[in-house]
Amino acid sequence: SIGAGARAIGMGGAYTAVADDVYAPYWNPAGIVQTPHFGFTFGAGYQGNLEKLSNVEDAISNEQMPNQEDMNQSYLLNAYIGFTTRYFALSSYGDFQLKTIMDDTKNIAAGTNLTGEGYGVATIAFVANEYLAIGINFKKVVAAYGEVSLPPFPTDASKFSTYQATVSYNTGTGTAFDLGTLVRLTPDLTMGLVAHNVFSQINSEAGTTNTYSLDYSDSNNLKLTDNPTSSPFSHSIELPKTYDLGLAYRPFETTTLAADIESINNTSDDQIRIHLGMEQTALWDVIALRLGCFTNKGASMGYTAGLGFQLWALGTNLAYVKDEEGQTYLGTCDIYF
Template sequence: MRKWLVSVLLLCALPGLSGVCHGAGFKVSEQGAKAMGMGNAFAAQADDASALYFNPAGIAFLPGIQVSLGALGILVPQTDFHGTTPLSGTPPLDTGTAVVTEHSRRDIVIAPTLYASYALENLPLSFGLGVNATYPLSKSWDDSSVFRNQVQIASIKPINFQPTVAYRVDALNLGVAAGIDITYAMVSLQKSLYSPVIDPTAPAPPFGAYEVGSLGLNGTAIYMGYNLGLLWKPRRDLSFGLAYRSKITLDITGDANFLATTPTGMGAIGLSDSALFPYTRAHASSSASTSITLPDTLDLAIAWRPTDRITLEFDATRTGWSSFEKLEFHFDSPQFAAFNNQPDPRKWRDVWSYKFGAQYVVNPRLALRAGYSFDESPVPDQTVDPLLPDADRHSFSVGTGIGTTLGSVDLAYMWVHFVDRAVHNQEMTTLRGSNGVFKSDAYLLAANLNLKF
């Protein structure tokens, strides 16, 4: 019984680490203000240094030295929930049936970007370096929330380096590119733990939701992948783009710290479940590790310029989220030995996103942009949780570009509306999931300064 209980407790806690792994999910595709203003439909244009992210073959057509400095501000989705959870009610016994309304905390994530490209004068060869944050995540619920046993605070702070080389075949007006992605990420999670039984060593009625303690996790990861790009301009008014990013294996290592706040909690880590004093506490720690395979992505794009002033683009992106099938963890401490290698199914699915963008050049110094995209959610109903209450999403954006002889400034705004997500995956035996409806919206602002030398 002890093995079952602690496995449940920790595997319920650790999916917060999956935030490093996100179509939809939590991948942030807004890596340049010009592209964001056009709904991220940019892989067939790729005509500024942010092409390093959207389609690295684009730098094959950029002359001289070009640098793009930018920042993306994300107002983390204000998620509303209405329904029941395993803790809704009055723990420990009157739980799981009371209907509640909860609101996640608002937060702001700032993700900076730096892109630079250099074209050789005598050869059709270009080099580039991109620095960005593709998988930032921040989600928090109040400490008193009915989701406190699933997540209180979760955050991921990544930084990605992308060195790239591109070659231009002038006879075909074709650019090809290859690069690598090297990412370092810091991960943290905080939550409360509850048990469905009062004594982990001798489970017996009454069943309910008994406080166990508090769990904190901190970890880091370094991973590497590769990317490829192709950009073909068969005519002056038409271009085709193709970009691919590989699967990558994310190896997370860190520390788990558990504070038992009740006799039930002490029993969970193998100590006596009887306390001399009502507020006796005990601490346990262990190193922890897991591996997650993040998805590959394929972008197919076409851009059309019916006039010198108008550009229209459509992109389709496939994300292979079926690579994220489960979570499985290893703990080194003997106190945690019974928790090892307990798989937690995720069963995400491959998804597509569709992006439409338009630009109108008013004059050489001013461009106006607008875009729309639709992203399918990879998260099946059985694994939707308060850490990532994902849903199909509609994104609407507007932007502008202000040009000078030395470069330009790009600004963009995006509203992301998540379709209401109804879930029915509440499990009282594991105190996970919920029955109800999640509602979310996110707001993004981006700015880039583009310089040419």
């Protein structure tokens, strides 16, 4: 997932103990107690190499096989909309990932994996005492998975009849919960602790695999048949479980320094990530500059930057991320009243 909120992403995702805006439900549900009376936001983000995607599209339009380097890519999209009050919030967001694959070792000429998750979230929070706030997210989840496998067309005519390409998909629905706390250690130092997607349960529905054979009636113009055969398909859909511990320090009224440790579990790439970030505001908080970085398992460090503008009730934030997965762009618009 890219994450939600350009301000948080611009700070390297070190937001567990900051979480004081309309994106608090996503990062730490306890954080909504720090927000103004009412807030509304919408935002979107994208990650991926557009140049390589364009190369793939050009190759396909010219009826050519794309280059392997252009094909082995990952693309992410997300969107978020939310309404927040100091003790209650409603939000909805979705993540969509597309992986394009070309793998000679698996005899795949072209393939894709698609995953999508949509969340409807209700958040409640309360202040236990002057040092402690607690928040809970109740989440309704809709998830989908799909995969496409297209082996290269055989050159040996004896293998025409055994050729198969497949398209498989299934969906699931369920519930999940986030539990978050904020602890004010000193007037300038805050600690946050969050468990995401605890007690989650996704019920996968019966899926389908459509299998396409080869139409070789014209050996000079091989193509897939128009009438696939269908069979059951099963793919277990699991939500990642993450645990975050963060600190936020404000040495000056206009400066925020933050650090998070994130444990990602229940995925194919479980890992521990470190997030570091800072924010500096100026001109009576009209302008904000942000920088951050984060670790990535088996890859070099990722770097982030962000810019924010706040004019009366309207706020606009932009963020940019550069890591080995590609480049990420996020933009959000917030209204407080």
